[in-house]
Amino acid sequence: MDNIQEPSQANSSGRESNDDKAIAIFSYLWILWIAAYILYEKKKSEFNLFHLRQGLGLFIIWIINVILNNFLPAMFGLTIYIAIAVFEIMGIISAVKGEQKELPLIGKFINDNLKNFK
Numbered sequence: 001m002d003n004i005q006e007p008s009q010a011n012s013s014g015r016e017s018n019d020d021k022a023i024a025i026f027s028y029l030w031i032l033w034i035a036a037y038i039l040y041e042k043k044k045s046e047f048n049l050f051h052l053r054q055g056l057g058l059f060i061i062w063i064i065n066v067i068l069n070n071f072l073p074a075m076f077g078l079t080i081y082i083a084i085a086v087f088e089i090m091g092i093i094s095a096v097k098g099e100q101k102e103l104p105l106i107g108k109f110i111n112d113n114l115k116n117f118k
Contacts, residue, residue, distance in 0.1 A: 016047050016098040023048045024095030027055030028088045030062070050100045053117055054091050057110030058084055058103075 016024070019039075024047065026036035033055050040048045062084055069077035087103045094101040102108055 016045075019043055020045055020047050021095055021098065024051035025092050027051040028058065028091040028095070029055075030059060033059055047098070047100060049118065050111075051091065051095050053114045054103055054107060054110055056117065057106065057114060058087055058091070061106070 020043070023036045023039045023043065026032040026039070027048075028051070033052070036048075036052060036055070040052055061080070065077055065080045065084070087106070090101075091103060102111060
């Protein structure tokens, strides 16, 4: 019984706490992004900030798509909505695993353009 180890709550090595994972998951769920940001203010970490940026980037792309959808063919807008949904799922999976994995195609662009967001 002496060799039982307590689970680590350290934010390094990909073992994030459940609070951090919840904040990261909320970051990808549109209106819950606001709740994630409020929670982030109380529990700042690089992990949370990474997922807040990725989620905010997706939300901005969604807003742009809503605006452009009035001027572009419906199939184009639908394709973008589906891509956003897929990226959300990928981001949530990354958050659940405790990873800071950029979204494919747009993740680096989002991080580069939102690097001043803190």
